[in-house]
Each structure stands twice: as structure tokens, then as C-alpha cells.
Amino acid sequence: MFAVIKMLGLFAIAAAGLALGIGSGHVKPCHGHGCPTTTAPTTTTGTTTTTTTPTTTTTTTLPPPTYIKVDDSTNAIPVGLSTDSNNCTLSRGELGDILTGQSTSTRCTWTNTAFSHMHRHEVFDTSWKFDSVTEQTDWTHIMMVRPFGSFGNADCADGGNHEVLFLRVWVNRTPSPDHYMLDIRGGSSLNLSDQVGPSQEVGGALDLGPIVAGQTTNLKFDIVEDYLHGAATVWENGVQIYDNRDRPLGFHYDCNRTTDISDFATRMQHGVYRGGTGAYQFTSSGFGFYVSESQ
16 A cells, blocks of 8 residues: 555656656746746856857948938939930830940030039038940049039139139049049139149149959048038048048139139039040949038
8 A cells, every 4th residue: 555655656746757857858838936047057266257148240231321412314404315415225124324435526425503602511422333334535534523503614714614723533543544634623713823722732632543344432521611611531442532621622713713602502513524435334323412501
């Protein structure tokens, strides 16, 4: 009789153990008051105790840039190609505008006469590439920003207009392959003797590197348009290449040094404007603005 009672007791203990998950390969989950607490393993050395806890790796994907506006051919003035574009076509692709120029095309651009205005703070970026290109045979401009209003739109010296452009990306044909160059200009008048460039020298230009077919160049600008206390910071492909937060950007007077152009709107012309020949395809995102505010 005692043996039977002992056997029944062992069965009861085993059943209780299984209910608690003891002595099996599975631990039954416990919830609520009375459950045991789990503490992280600790290692004690001398008087220092280190607690090791499980780590969680979180991958964060940054959202794409948020622009307050984008200027490209779709809102150009006039919409699409500029009226003096010739022997070229405009289409749209993943990056944005696609300009396809025939060998004889001298201009394939869009313009926006309300791009900005003097006395404004603007932060914007742009990406572009030549999908196919031959080395240029004459002067070539890619990006041109200048005052827009009633004044003589000509160089004070030779009748061109590069002296009027306070932001200009152009092509240097001296190296091979060609290089993009960036002008940043400003001063008391359109006369070169009254202007300063990036290095505080007249005509100073920044070398943006070689033009390689299929290779995208990204530029970001943080500018204040003011002929006296302007500012310019420029990044190329995420690397800062220029920074001067107190310099002339834009002009006070026309060539005659009496016509005040310091409060004019500013016009953008973008694409391929040149004196040479050669077929090409040029793709551009346009200009996406992060900041656009009066100063």
C-alpha cells in the first residue's frame, strides 16, 4: 500500500514539473504577477559590474530631398525650349529634361526670367550629365544666372555677355577631356575691373573637373544675391568646394557705372549654349530649391 502511495506521489510531482516546463525541452510561457523576472547576464571584475543586454540594429532610410519648388523646362518662361534654341529637341526622362542637339545646334536651352531676385537667400541643387558628347570646338555655357531688367545686356568691353553672368558654368577646352568651370562674380559694376571672383581675383573660376559621358555632376548652392554683402557656398557631389559668406554676388551698376541694377530680378538660362559644333545629348534635373526667402 505504501509503495502505491509513493508511486502516486511521484506521478503528481512529475505532472507538476511538466506544467511548469521543468525537465522538458520547452518552457511554458508565464504571464502576470508571480512570474520570475529575467535579468541580463552580468560580469563582475573587482568593483566594476558590466551588464550585457541584447542589441537591436535599426536601418533608417532617409527620405528624398523635399523641395519647395523645382525650376526646369516645364515651368520655364516660355515653357519648353527658349525661342532662340535651334536644331535640337526636348524630351523628358527619369532625371528630368533631355536636350538632344544636332551637330549644327548653337543653342538648346530653357530660360526662366523669374528664377530669383536680388536681395534673396536661395539654397538649391542641380544634377546633370552629358549622355553623349564630343569635345567642344568653341566657347560653351551650361548654366547662366544674370540680372534681368532694362539695362545694357552686353559686356562693357567686347559685346558679349559673360561679364553680366554672376553665376556661370562653362566649358574649358584647354585640357582633354574638357572641364566644367564655375564663375562666381560680383562687384560695384559690370566692368571687370569692378568685379571679384572666387579667389578675390578678377575672373577667378573654379575647376569642377572633367566632362565624362554618362557621369552625373551634382552641384548645390547656398547664395545671397547682393552686390555688397552677398554670400556663396558651393558643394560638388557632396563636397564643399567654395565658401565665402561675405562677398559681392551680383552688381550695383551697369557698364556706365550710373544705371542701378542692384534690385533686379535674376534670370536662369540652362542647357547648351555654344559657338561650336558636334552632336550631343544632355540630361538635367533642373534646379530644386530648399530655401527661397527675402533678406
